[in-house]
Amino acid sequence: MFLLLGCAEEQGETSASTAAAAKTYTCPMHPQVLQDKQGTCPVCGMDLVLFEKSAAVEGLQLNDRQRALANISTMAIETGAETSVRQLNGRLVANPAQTTFITSRVAGRIDRLYVRQTGEPVSKGQPLYQIYSEDLVTLQQEFLLATEQAAQFPEDKTFAQLLLAARQKLILYGQSAGQIRLLQQKRKANPNITIFAAETGTVAELSVTEGQYVAEGSPLLKLESYNSLWVEADIYASELGNIKAGQQLRVQIPGWEDQPQRVKVSFINPALQSGSQLLQIRAEMPNPGGIWQPGLQAKVFVESKTDAKSIVLPADAVLKNAAGAHVWLERKQGYYEPRVVQAGAERAQGVEIISGLNPGDRVVVSGAYLLYSEYVLKKGKDPMTTAKKG
Structure with a gap:
């Protein structure tokens, strides 16, 4: 015992x-x-x-939050395997075509601001500010006088033309049709006039404060609409031959990888940026619902056909060590497996893949190293030891 x-x-x-x-x-x-x-x-x-080993599962399963944190994006290998992909660093900027500058049409004093901070949304017809202007009082009195004269001499076309001219002046100086009708009803000039927004947008700049005197033409507000944005990306001058106006690009915004956007190059700046060897390309991107804002980073993928029957992937997509090279494939949404590939020469566009990939494979082009790290942490071994060959 x-x-x-x-x-x-x-x-x-x-x-x-x-x-x-x-x-x-x-x-x-x-x-x-x-x-x-x-x-x-x-x-x-x-x-x-x-670390926790989970060798029973060959690949990695990530949820939506983990994929967003890892900043994972993928691309599909097209039939024929003649695809070259180049990733550019880009950013979103406001579209100047949808920018409205609001200036004072008359000299006066800003008595009240209805919009007090940048980033505030503004709707068309919303009051923006109230101004005290003696010039507007003079124009209103001219209009009232022309109204009375036209009423007394309805047959005289001269008075009718003077009334029309006085009304047009008020419109040009920012008076709405409703304000002019109210002026006719009350028959009394009002030195404090409210100015309303002519467009919908977001306040990007506020250049005036309450109580401030402004001259005619002084800048007051800048409104920006984000229904569409510009995507700007940087390229080296030596790569300019690979990009042309009208060429299609694929744009991914970090955090919205499931909503890639297809855009076309609308402009290529022929001058180098100050202090650099970079050129700038630009494309207009729709922004449904205004979900993206200027200043966000963007990944711009330039996809083109190559003369040689090879695949070129971004350098970050190909992981190399002493045992060889491998990439990560997305087998289904959120499930990733390593794949051994034979890497060739490194080009300006990225790394050439000689073999190991097949048409239809979906390759991880950003976030591959984080998948590698997660694999080692969970399984305790190099993916190259278990990765399959294509």
Whole structure:
């Protein structure tokens, strides 16, 4: 009985020590660092962490939030495998064609502002500000006088023309049809006039404060509409031959990878940007519902056909080490598997793939390294050891 108990205790200690020895630790920042005991990363000095192995599943399953955090985007390999993809850094900017500058049409004092801060939405017909203007009082009195004269001499076309001219002046100085009708009804000039918005937009600039005197033509507000935006991207002058006006681009906004946009190049700036060797290309992008705002970063993919029957992927999509090169494929939404490929020469557009990919494969073009790190953390091994060959 004692012997059996002693053996059982000895076996339990052996199993515990074996389980402890089977633990593997890695660095969250450098997943290639693997140790069988706790310690610090020899590269960055961070504490090593224990990872959970899940070797039963060949790939990785990520939910929507994880995909958004990893900033994962994909592209499909087209039939014929003659696709070249170049990723450019881009950004969203306001479309000047949808920008409205509001200036003061008369000299006066801003008595009240109904819009007080930038970023505030403005609807067409909404009151913007109230101005006290002696010039407007003079125009109103001229209109009232012309109204009375036209009423007294209805047969005289001269008075009718004077009334029409006086009315047109009020319209040109910012008076609405409703304000003019009210002036006719009350027959009394009003020095405090409210100006209404002629367009819908968002306040981008506010250049005036309450109580401030303004001259005729002084800038007051700038309104921007975001129904459509400009996408601007940078390219090197040596790459200009690969992009032409009217060429189609694919745009992805980080966080909205499931809503890629197809746009066409509308303008290529022929001058280099100041202090750089970069040119700028531009395209107009629809913005349904105004979900995107100027200033957001954008990934601009230039897809073109190559003369050679090869595939060119962005450099970030191809992971290389001493064992070779691999990419990540999206087998279904949120499920990713590594694939061994044979990488060729690196071009300006990216890395040439000689073999390993087939038409219809959907390749991860951004976020591949984060998938690699997650794989090592969960499975404790290099994806190259389990990746399939195409």
